[in-house]
Amino acid sequence: MTLGFDELNIYEISNFKQEILNALEENESKDKFELDFEFVESIDLSSIQLLLSLKKYCDEKKLKLQLVNIKAKSIRQKLKLFNLNETLGVVK
Amino acid sequence: MTEELELFCEDMDEQLSIMEETLVDMSEISIEEVDSEMINKLFRAMHTMKGNAGMFGFDTVVSFAHVAENLLDEVRNEKIALTQDMVDLFLLVNDHSKELIDITVQEEQMDDDQLEHHNDLLSQLSIFLGKEAPKATSKSENIDEPEESGIPTYDIKIKPKKSFYESDMDIFSIIKFLGVIGDISDLKLEDKDIPTIDKIEEKNAYLSISMRYLCEEPFEDIQAAFDFVKDDIELNISNVTKQVVTKEEEIEISTKEEEKVVVQTPTKPKTTTKSKPKPKAKKAEKSSSLRVDSAKVDQLINLISEMVIANAKITQISNDQDNTELGEAADTLTSMLEEIRTGVMDIRMVQVGSSFAKLRRIVNDTAKKLGKDIEFIISGEDTELDKTVIEKISDPLVHMLRNSVDHGIESIEKRLKNGKKQKGQIDLRAYPDAGSIVIEIEDDGAGIPKDIILNKAIQNGIVSPNDNLTDKEIYNLIFAAGLSTAEAITDVSGRGVGMDVVKRNIEELKGTVDVDSVFGKGSKITVRLPLTLAIIDGFLVQAGDTKYIIPLDMVDECIELTAQHKSKMKDNQFINLRGSILPLLDSSDYFETNSIQTESDRENIIIISSVNNKAGLIVNELHGEFQTVIKPLGAVFEKVPWVSGGTILGNGEVALILDVPMLLQSVSDATKTIKKMER
Numbered sequence: 118m119t120l121g122f123d124e125l126n127i128y129e130i131s132n133f134k135q136e137i138l139n140a141l142e143e144n145e146s147k148d149k150f151e152l153d154f155e156f157v158e159s160i161d162l163s164s165i166q167l168l169l170s171l172k173k174y175c176d177e178k179k180l181k182l183q184l185v186n187i188k189a190k191s192i193r194q195k196l197k198l199f200n201l202n203e204t205l206g207v208v209k
Numbered sequence: 210m211t212e213e214l215e216l217f218c219e220d221m222d223e224q225l226s227i228m229e230e231t232l233v234d235m236s237e238i239s240i241e242e243v244d245s246e247m248i249n250k251l252f253r254a255m256h257t258m259k260g261n262a263g264m265f266g267f268d269t270v271v272s273f274a275h276v277a278e279n280l281l282d283e284v285r286n287e288k289i290a291l292t293q294d295m296v297d298l299f300l301l302v303n304d305h306s307k308e309l310i311d312i313t314v315q316e317e318q319m320d321d322d323q324l325e326h327h328n329d330l331l332s333q334l335s336i337f338l339g340k341e342a343p344k345a346t347s348k349s350e351n352i353d354e355p356e357e358s359g360i361p362t363y364d365i366k367i368k369p370k371k372s373f374y375e376s377d378m379d380i381f382s383i384i385k386f387l388g389v390i391g392d393i394s395d396l397k398l399e400d401k402d403i404p405t406i407d408k409i410e411e412k413n414a415y416l417s418i419s420m421r422y423l424c425e426e427p428f429e430d431i432q433a434a435f436d437f438v439k440d441d442i443e444l445n446i447s448n449v450t451k452q453v454v455t456k457e458e459e460i461e462i463s464t465k466e467e468e469k470v471v472v473q474t475p476t477k478p479k480t481t482t483k484s485k486p487k488p489k490a491k492k493a494e495k496s497s498s499l500r501v502d503s504a505k506v507d508q509l510i511n512l513i514s515e516m517v518i519a520n521a522k523i524t525q526i527s528n529d530q531d532n533t534e535l536g537e538a539a540d541t542l543t544s545m546l547e548e549i550r551t552g553v554m555d556i557r558m559v560q561v562g563s564s565f566a567k568l569r570r571i572v573n574d575t576a577k578k579l580g581k582d583i584e585f586i587i588s589g590e591d592t593e594l595d596k597t598v599i600e601k602i603s604d605p606l607v608h609m610l611r612n613s614v615d616h617g618i619e620s621i622e623k624r625l626k627n628g629k630k631q632k633g634q635i636d637l638r639a640y641p642d643a644g645s646i647v648i649e650i651e652d653d654g655a656g657i658p659k660d661i662i663l664n665k666a667i668q669n670g671i672v673s674p675n676d677n678l679t680d681k682e683i684y685n686l687i688f689a690a691g692l693s694t695a696e697a698i699t700d701v702s703g704r705g706v707g708m709d710v711v712k713r714n715i716e717e718l719k720g721t722v723d724v725d726s727v728f729g730k731g732s733k734i735t736v737r738l739p740l741t742l743a744i745i746d747g748f749l750v751q752a753g754d755t756k757y758i759i760p761l762d763m764v765d766e767c768i769e770l771t772a773q774h775k776s777k778m779k780d781n782q783f784i785n786l787r788g789s790i791l792p793l794l795d796s797s798d799y800f801e802t803n804s805i806q807t808e809s810d811r812e813n814i815i816i817i818s819s820v821n822n823k824a825g826l827i828v829n830e831l832h833g834e835f836q837t838v839i840k841p842l843g844a845v846f847e848k849v850p851w852v853s854g855g856t857i858l859g860n861g862e863v864a865l866i867l868d869v870p871m872l873l874q875s876v877s878d879a880t881k882t883i884k885k886m887e888r
Binding site for chain 2: 141
């Protein structure tokens with residue numbers, strides 16, 4: 118799923134969650150769920166929290182979560198800061 | 210590169226410059242003279258570097274800086290004695306840190322050579338520390354146990370309240386700030402309370418953040434970082450500093466005892482401010498300055514330039530319509546614009562000192578490499594110059610100084626043999642002079658061997674054997690392309706590539722370079738640079754159908770070309786100005802302008818000067834002072850002689866800016882040629 122948000126923040130969090138839930142429903146792969154960050158330029162703590170909750174969901178459903186195409190350095194730095202690359206399945 | 214990363218790079222540059230400057234200072238005095246403030250300066254810079262790198266998760270930089278910082282800490286606590294070898298090592302550490310930061314920011318990896326150098330430096334630092342070297346890519350040292358460094362250590366736990374996200378506060382900026390005033394390690398997000406995505410109330414905060422934090426700043430400053438979010442979080446800061454005890458104190462103090470500081474802030478009405486935490490403690494000494502992206506200042510200058518042009522248009526309209534009221538308003542606007550312009554230009558002005566400090570290192574290193582003993586004296590560090598000019602002049606200065614060290618200053622043996630003192634001297638001076646900044650590099654070395662230069666120039670076809678060159682002209686041949694008289698090509702200089710590039714670079718900055726020398730006594734290179742490259746005070750004149758701007762600093766006076774002058778001149782192209790004979794240039798001949806009927810029959814002479822050259826320029830009309838926004842002429846007009854740029858007048862017409870130094874130089878050259886031909 119390619120995310121269509123420039124910024125992932127508290128103002129977009131509900132839309133972000135809904136898009137993920139929709140995508141999870143439509144997800145054809147039985148073992149993988151992929152989020153494409155190509156167009157996302159920034160992320161805040163609420164969205165990181167949502168990604169962690171997605172990770173918990175994926176773990177329950179035995180889906181492998183992958184975050185791909187993270188181009189924005191600020192996002193990479195924040196994930197690295199909290200040592201989340203492995204947890205959230207960041208693909209370099 | 211993100212704005213944060215750009216700021217990080219700027220900060221790193223600043224810290225590395227402080228370190229380099231301090232280390233060069235230390236290397237120039239005896240070890241006994243090094244005072245504690247110098248060591249503290251180094252420690253603080255290394256500590257800040259480590260903290261900032263940690264904030265971005267640049268682990269390799271952090272672990273490297275950590276070892277260097279440890280050694281500095283031991284030195285400042287007088288546990289390890291400082292040695293000259295250590296100072297040399299720290300200079301290498303400084304260089305490598307620069308390299309390491311570049312590599313890290315570019316997200317590259319060290320190559321084999323860099324890695325070997327990295328490990329070698331770590332080993333050398335560890336030898337001084339009396340410890341084994343850590344692995345090159347190892348992360349920062351053990352973080353589970355507080356270090357016995359005596360630095361206060363805290364465990365910080367931040368639990369955002371449920372509604373935290375809606376306050377729109379940025380927790381990352383707080384963490385970033387903490388990283389600036391201290392060292393963060395073991396930063397963790399506790400996610401055990403977060404529900405799965407299908408059950409989560411996405412606007413509620415479930416997670417918490419914990420970290421180990423080392424910070425020497427007062428406890429209140431750490432607390433103050435959370436001032437703006439204190440109503441929206443539960444904050445717990447525990448002091449877990451492992452006490453450093455002396456044998457005498459050992460009995461009385463239990464090292465396992467923890468002093469617990471818990472800050473549970475009471476709930477208050479929610480603040481609506483969205484300000485970020487303000488940096489306090491560490492940046493306090495810089496509170497009077499503000500870091501601004503230079504691109505923003507450039508943009509402001511461009512806007513002011515456009516306003517100057519627009520204002521010129523208003524002035525033109527007021528004149529055309531003979532509208533006094535509009536004219537007065539335009540005059541007020543003109544003087545206000547001038548003040549704004551001066552203010553904004555001042556922002557761009559930077560003291561040359563920081564740039565010069567780097568040159569000290571280069572001179573010292575080159576001298577050491579060549580086994581020469583040189584005293585490098587800098588003066589006029591507080592002279593201000595446009596930031597762009599400073600950046601662009603740096604490479605030419607490096608080249609000229611390397612040449613001075615390599616070819617100028619003789620070997621110790623040669624100096625002693627020639628009755629000179631063992632220590633050679635190179636002076637680097639900067640000072641303002643007539644609207645320009647002059648930078649001089651003077652050495653007391655061997656001087657330029659003019660016969661060798663001349664022969665080489667003849668061999669290379671740069672001049673002909675029949676040219677009767679003055680000494681100065683011969684010296685200036687060192688700026689000719691492909692002319693090197695170095696007996697040995699070294700990795701320092703001597704390939705004949707460079708001085709021509711130096712001259713070209715300086716001329717691109719609308720500056721001039723000149724060399725003077727006395728064989729056996731030394732040489733002096735004088736660089737003259739314009740104060741700024743954006744807006745100048747000009748004098749508007751008209752020659753034929755073309756308008757020209759002459760930089761006001763280069764206008765000495767204006768006089769009328771009277772019949773009396775003409776009769777005295779006869780057919781000569783010279784004018785007698787109160788006893789001084791000056792070349793007289795007719796602008797219509799020089800610039801091949803079309804003559805037009807002007808309002809007055811009066812002909813004018815403008816006396817223009819630059820450095821030691823002076824001449825009179827005949828023009829048709831004088832329009833007076835004009836705030837001139839310098840616009841490049843583009844590639845098509847690049848080769849037009851004696852014109853350095855263009856500007857737009859109030860009526861939209863383009864006026865050309867005269868390159869007075871080049872014009873006067875060509876007159877001087879032509880005069881000499883005539884004299885030679887007459888001989």
